Amino acid sequence: MKDQDWNISRKNFVRTMLLGGLALQLPWLQSCTDEHGFPIPANLDPLTKDQFVTLQHLLLILFPDDGNGPSAIDIHADQYILWVLNDPELDPNENNFIIEKLDLFQEKCAESLSMDFKSLSIAEQQDFVSTISREKWGKRWMSRLLTLIFEALLLDPSYGGNSEEVGWNWLAHNPGYPRPHDKIRYPNILSLKHEV
Amino acid sequence: MKYDVCVIGSGAGAGPVIYELSKEGYKVVVLEKGPWFKTEDFAKDEMVATRRSVYTPNLRDERHVLVKKEKDGKYWSKSTYSSGKDFWNGSAIGGSSNFMSAYFHRLKPVDFKLLSEFGPIEGANVTDWPISYEELEPYYAKTEKIVGVSGTVSKHSFLEPRSTPDFPYPPLAENIFAKWLDKGAERLNYELFPTPRGIISKQKDERQSCFYSNYCGSYGCSSDAKSSSRVALINDALATGNCTVLPNSKVYHLETDGKGRIVKANYYDHDGTRQAIEARIFVVAAQAVETSRLLLMSKNEEFPNGLANNAGQVGKNIVFSGGGVGSGQLFFDDLSEEDASQLNTPGLFINRASQQWYVIDDPDFGPRMKGGTIDFVSEHANGVTKAIRQKYDGSGNLVFGSDLKSKLKAYFTEQRKLKYEIFVDWLPNDKCFVELDDEVTDKWGDPVAKVWLGYHEHDLKVGRYIAEKAEALFKEIGMKHVSTGISGSVSPNLQAGGCRFGNDPQTSVLDKNCRAHEVDNLYVTDGSFMPTGGSVTYTFTIYANSFRVAESIIASLKSQA
Ligand SMILES: Cc1cc2nc3c(=O)[nH]c(=O)nc-3n(C[C@H](O)[C@H](O)[C@H](O)COP(=O)(O)OP(=O)(O)OC[C@H]3O[C@@H](n4cnc5c(N)ncnc54)[C@H](O)[C@@H]3O)c2cc1C
Numbered sequence: 001m002k003d004q005d006w007n008i009s010r011k012n013f014v015r016t017m018l019l020g021g022l023a024l025q026l027p028w029l030q031s032c033t034d035e036h037g038f039p040i041p042a043n044l045d046p047l048t049k050d051q052f053v054t055l056q057h058l059l060l061i062l063f064p065d066d067g068n069g070p071s072a073i074d075i076h077a078d079q080y081i082l083w084v085l086n087d088p089e090l091d092p093n094e095n096n097f098i099i100e101k102l103d104l105f106q107e108k109c110a111e112s113l114s115m116d117f118k119s120l121s122i123a124e125q126q127d128f129v130s131t132i133s134r135e136k137w138g139k140r141w142m143s144r145l146l147t148l149i150f151e152a153l154l155l156d157p158s159y160g161g162n163s164e165e166v167g168w169n170w171l172a173h174n175p176g177y178p179r180p181h182d183k184i185r186y187p188n189i190l191s192l193k194h195e196v
Numbered sequence: 197m198k199y200d201v202c203v204i205g206s207g208a209g210a211g212p213v214i215y216e217l218s219k220e221g222y223k224v225v226v227l228e229k230g231p232w233f234k235t236e237d238f239a240k241d242e243m244v245a246t247r248r249s250v251y252t253p254n255l256r257d258e259r260h261v262l263v264k265k266e267k268d269g270k271y272w273s274k275s276t277y278s279s280g281k282d283f284w285n286g287s288a289i290g291g292s293s294n295f296m297s298a299y300f301h302r303l304k305p306v307d308f309k310l311l312s313e314f315g316p317i318e319g320a321n322v323t324d325w326p327i328s329y330e331e332l333e334p335y336y337a338k339t340e341k342i343v344g345v346s347g348t349v350s351k352h353s354f355l356e357p358r359s360t361p362d363f364p365y366p367p368l369a370e371n372i373f374a375k376w377l378d379k380g381a382e383r384l385n386y387e388l389f390p391t392p393r394g395i396i397s398k399q400k401d402e403r404q405s406c407f408y409s410n411y412c413g414s415y416g417c418s419s420d421a422k423s424s425s426r427v428a429l430i431n432d433a434l435a436t437g438n439c440t441v442l443p444n445s446k447v448y449h450l451e452t453d454g455k456g457r458i459v460k461a462n463y464y465d466h467d468g469t470r471q472a473i474e475a476r477i478f479v480v481a482a483q484a485v486e487t488s489r490l491l492l493m494s495k496n497e498e499f500p501n502g503l504a505n506n507a508g509q510v511g512k513n514i515v516f517s518g519g520g521v522g523s524g525q526l527f528f529d530d531l532s533e534e535d536a537s538q539l540n541t542p543g544l545f546i547n548r549a550s551q552q553w554y555v556i557d558d559p560d561f562g563p564r565m566k567g568g569t570i571d572f573v574s575e576h577a578n579g580v581t582k583a584i585r586q587k588y589d590g591s592g593n594l595v596f597g598s599d600l601k602s603k604l605k606a607y608f609t610e611q612r613k614l615k616y617e618i619f620v621d622w623l624p625n626d627k628c629f630v631e632l633d634d635e636v637t638d639k640w641g642d643p644v645a646k647v648w649l650g651y652h653e654h655d656l657k658v659g660r661y662i663a664e665k666a667e668a669l670f671k672e673i674g675m676k677h678v679s680t681g682i683s684g685s686v687s688p689n690l691q692a693g694g695c696r697f698g699n700d701p702q703t704s705v706l707d708k709n710c711r712a713h714e715v716d717n718l719y720v721t722d723g724s725f726m727p728t729g730g731s732v733t734y735t736f737t738i739y740a741n742s743f744r745v746a747e748s749i750i751a752s753l754k755s756q757a
């Protein structure tokens with residue numbers, strides 16, 4: 001593929017840069033760690049630190065570090081979700097749903113257990129997640145989070161999850177070839193234009 | 197510039213017309229709504245292929261309104277943006293044919309005369325075709341050669357007559373499971389045959405043979421082995437110098453001259469600017485639903501109900517593919533190491549089908565009736581999709597934590613799931629049609645297609661009959677957890693009807709050569725022409741018919757000259 005074959009319009013070019021820039025913000029290089037040792041990226045938009053840390057704890061209940069394959073944090077599901085929440089191509093209602101229900105989850109936890117979710121013991125966290133997963137909204141919300149965990153686990157590592165192909169190796173998953181390169185990766189591929 | 201032919205859409209229905217007319221020296225322009233992905237733009241990236249809207253429009257910008265029948269018989273309507281149920285298939289140069297799995301069966305002679313063979317069915321608008329299988333046969337043979345179909349002819353009760361002894365491309369390599377199916381079929385007295393595929397198994401000019409990438413359906417092909425309209429036809433058309441392809445060009449209105457002829461196709465270009473193309477002949481192949489939508493949108497004084505719709509037939513009798521899907525599992529622990537490893541080899545095809553019950557002649561079941569096809573296939577290799585299916589337990593509760601991880605690990609590493617797909621006719625009926633939605637518009641402000649998805653209960657009855665045969669074979673070869681889902685739900689990728697061809701202008705939109713009865717220079721060459729769909733996937737027939745119509749367009753242009 002030759003460079004002159006490509007003609008990226010100015011508008012799309014700017015958009016690619018923005019989204020590409022966002023993708024580049026993902027690396028955990030820029031992150032510090034919290035008191036639990038979880039990496040916290042420098043830019044948490046659109047989440048607050050409290051929301052993000054709660055999300056990390058929840059993800060670890062949904063997809064724990066239990067000796068059987070990678071955990072949600074090992075596959076960077078937390079940072080992957082942050083990237084998804086910033087994707088302007090996705091339905092904003094779906095993304096707002098994730099954030100709104102995260103708040104509701106925290107509220108319900110404080111209401112019923114008078115504690116922050118992240119301050120509960122693992123067993124208490126599991127019980128609470130189990131209770132919420134039986135509520136209609138909770139089931140839909142956690143189902144969406146699980147889908148995003150699976151994306152972080154099994155999509156190409158260039159999307160920020162599945163670091164060093166840990167998900168593919170764990171599940172002996174054959175990803176197929178050729179693998180995507182930068183220009184044809186989402187969202188850059190949306191701006192591809194060939195000369196007519 | 198005035199072109200000879202303006203083609204709207206560039207998928208399977210458009211390709212043969214673009215190819216034949218360009219080769220014949222006519223100036224052809226193609227207006228395609230989607231972008232131009234080239235072979236080097238395709239990779240095995242599940243994100244791009246199925247997790248985000250890349251090969252299909254973003255539902256925020258373009259959507260459908262679907263009207264479905266609930267179990268209680270009532271209908272409800274919802275936009276696909278709110279439901280998340282995407283109804284797009286592939287919007288790009290080459291259309292959905294870039295992304296098909298390419299199971300390619302011909303129709304049978306009986307499919308052309310359902311009404312005369314089996315009589316009417318109450319609540320269904322069954323009718324005979326105005327042409328016979330024999331008239332279409334040479335174009336199936338042409339498609340096999342030019343577009344590229346692999347397979348081998350194997351005798352069975354419903355093998356259709358052929359003008360050539362065998363397929364031009366030998367069958368693709370098979371997974372050991374195909375042999376196990378053959379053995380089971382022998383014991384049950386079933387007829388199986390190797391499934392023909394629109395995939396080439398040896399090099400053809402610039403196109404390389406299939407390299408068994410393991411990711412075929414929903415993915416673009418990196419070797420050009422898949423017989424998409426883009427690689428098999430449009431690339432050759434471009435090489436003639438007579439063909440101009442305009443991607444990102446969405447046609448919104450076909451303008452007539454007040455004397456029953458189209459003069460212009462009005463479209464939005466990539467910037468959203470209104471443009472127009474003039475041509476002598478216009479060919480619409482935007483896939484059945486969008487073709488009906490465009491004609492309905494092209495209203496004017498001459499055609500107040502939409503172009504070619506003075507008899508009120510445009511959009512009526514849309515059909516999908518009836519039937520459903522079943523599956524079973526084989527666990528590696530139950531197999532020898534060698535068998536398990538062969539079964540688990542990625543990429544090789546199952547490629548077995550049965551059409552033993554294409555017509556059901558079983559007094560215990562009822563009068564002689566039209567049956568269908570079984571295609572045996574692998575579970576798709578998509579990792580995320582496979583994982584998503586593990587989210588719930590048998591009672592529909594969400595599984596999470598270590599239980600979920602164990603379930604995932606077992607599913608991915610201890611078994612292989614194989615499937616069968618049942619194809620039966622989707623009986624055309626008054627509750628399955630396309631109209632324009634009154635409220636919802638796309639990003640250009642045009643009304644979207646409102647698609648009524650009513651089905652006939654008869655389809656489910658036939659589907660279940662055939663599913664039982666497939667289930668019995670899976671059980672015979674020791675598969676576990678065998679189950680089938682037969683329903684009236686729609687596979688959006690398999691669309692036909694909406695602009696039936698026929699001899700009577702009061703009951704059909706197109707004549708037998710797919711020219712509109714009411715508009716002299718309008719042809720429709722996607723699956724819209726089909727009055728009944730047959731019990732196979734449509735693309736082979738769409739290609740063949742488009743080659744047939746191309747000849748008729750050439751004859752018409754020659755006579756005008
Ligand atoms: C995942 C998948 C698997 C499939 N597997 C099989 C299979 O195994 N066997 C089989 O037979 N078939 C299969 N199909 C179906 C097959 O792809 C279609 O039957 C075939 O491509 C239909 O051809 P068409 O020309 O009607 O539509 P398409 O090929 O979809 O082409 C229509 C084109 O028209 C364009 N268009 C729409 N509206 C406008 C407009 N207003 N202006 C300009 N352009 C417009 C669209 O963008 C699109 O590119 C599969 C499809 C998919 C998506």
Ligand code: SF4
Nearest residue numbers: 406407409412417422
């Ligand atoms: S290489 Fe073969 S299996 Fe892969 S996409 Fe192409 S035709 Fe399909």
